[in-house]
Amino acid sequence: MxxxxxxxxxxxxxxxxxxxxxxxxxxxxxxxxxxxxxxxxxxxxxxxxxxxxxxxxxxxxxxxxxxxxxxxxxxxxxxxxxxxxxxxxxxxxxIQMIFQDPYSSLDPKKKIGYSVKEPLDIHNIGEEGERQDKARQLLEMVGLSYYYMNRYPHEFSGGQRQRINIARALTLDxxxxxxxxxxxxxxxxxxxxxxxxxxxxxxxxxxxxxxxxxxxxxxxxxxxxxxxxxxxxxxxxxxxxxxxxxxxxxxxxxxxxxxxxxxxxIIKDRINLKGEIPSPLNPPSGCKFHNRCPHKMKVCEEVDPNLINVDVNHKVGCHLYK
Incomplete structure (x- = not known):
């Protein structure tokens, strides 16, 4: 285990x-x-x-x-x-996080080398030379040359920016x-x-x-x-x-x-759901999916189903399988 x-x-x-x-x-x-x-x-x-x-x-x-x-x-x-x-x-x-938008995740006023080594500065890990070396290694690890370190985020494509964010997320191991x-x-x-x-x-x-x-x-x-x-x-x-x-x-x-x-x-049988997604401000009672479900039963409107085991590593929250 x-x-x-x-x-x-x-x-x-x-x-x-x-x-x-x-x-x-x-x-x-x-x-x-x-x-x-x-x-x-x-x-x-x-x-x-x-x-x-x-x-x-x-x-x-x-x-x-x-x-x-x-x-x-x-x-x-x-x-x-x-x-x-x-x-x-x-x-x-x-614990680190990589966000959806690679551009807004980077400070446009800071060079890429600084952005990647900044976590080491914040946590005071290593000397300045060691931090620079690690930033170079991480950039090369995600497929970017070390000479990009002196460039700014706007000089990169979306894919390159996301690689930079991945390198920064790995800085602190x-x-x-x-x-x-x-x-x-x-x-x-x-x-x-x-x-x-x-x-x-x-x-x-x-x-x-x-x-x-x-x-x-x-x-x-x-x-x-x-x-x-x-x-x-x-x-x-x-x-x-x-x-x-x-x-x-x-x-x-x-x-x-x-x-x-x-x-x-190959033509697949597409399941087209009817109805609108309810607002999380006012979710429906019972199963939250019942107003769009093609298999809705009376109990679905009244009781929110818990997740139940249907296999060794498979759980589902639906009244159809109780």
Whole structure:
């Protein structure tokens, strides 16, 4: 049994929303609503779902950019969910994040060499020469020449900027990297190159990834396990091969039916969901998917299903399988 490096238990993140009136009622946007999962060391968990389902909020809450509303986040057995910024600083060396937009993640006024070595400056690791050497090594490791160190972010393409962000994330030798849709802003050909870099770095440094994406093919290529989110909740989670081979939740089936086939002569039966995604400000009672589900039953409108085991490493939250 591999070491569990990250445990998320019953995580909730609600954002208060007011109506603008002085004594108006405060509602809560339930971006993440009671989710649990674990990631083993050296493995990748792919977190997928439609835009607005809360997957990016999960990553930002784990790394401490959002305060948790409720639940527990454990890194290597230590509860980190309630730590303040000062207490969290030493853990920044072990947990890093790569953001979706490679340009806004870099300071446009700073040269690339400075951006890559800056984490070493903040944590006061090594001498200046050693920091410069490590920055050069990391840039070359992600496919960029060391002489780019004196250039600014605007002088690079989107794919090159994301490589720089990957190098910066590796500066402190982290164990866990949260990847928030790191390839969505890149061209398809560049996506493949960046994904191969992720694979190579994981094998070389035994890295653990939480890979957040809405690209199902990307997640299938990179992940060991996947979790499917809908309206702030995980509806299916398990081994990536098992779930792609045998998706159970109606929402998962609809998502997978949208994946293009490799053979253009093969026509897939596309599942077209009817209805609109409910607002997380006012989610429906019972199963959050019932207003769009083709298999809706009376119990779906009244009871929110829990995740249940349907196989050794396959869980689904649906009344069809109780």
């Amino acid at each position: 591999s070491e569990v490096i990250l445990e998320v238990e019953n995580l909730k993140k609600y954002f208060p929303v007011t109506n603008g009136k002085l004594f108006g009622r405060t509602n809560y946007l339930k971006a993440v609503n009671d989710i649990s999962f674990t990631i083993e060391k050296g493995k990748t968990l792919g977190l997928i779902g439609e835009s607005g389902c809360g997957k990016s909020t999960v990553g930002k809450t784990i790394i401490g950019l959002n305060n948790i509303t409720d639940g527990v986040i454990k890194f290597k057995g230590k509860d980190i969910g309630s730590l303040n910024n000062k207490e969290m600083k030493p853990l920044r060396k072990d 982290p164990e866990l990297i949260i990847c928030d849709e790191p390839t969505s802003a890149l061209d398809v050909s560049i996506q493949a190159q960046v994904l191969n870099i992720f694979k190579q770095l994981q094998e070389k440094f035994d890295l653990t990834y939480l890979f957040i994406s809405h690209n199902l093919s990307v997640v299938k290529y990179l992940s060991d396990d996947i979790a499917i989110m809908y309206l702030g909740k995980i509806v299916e989670i398990g081994d990536v091969k098992e779930i792609y081979k045998n998706p159970l939740h109606p929402y998962t089936k609809a998502l997978f039916s949208a994946i293009p086939t490799e053979d253009p002569n």
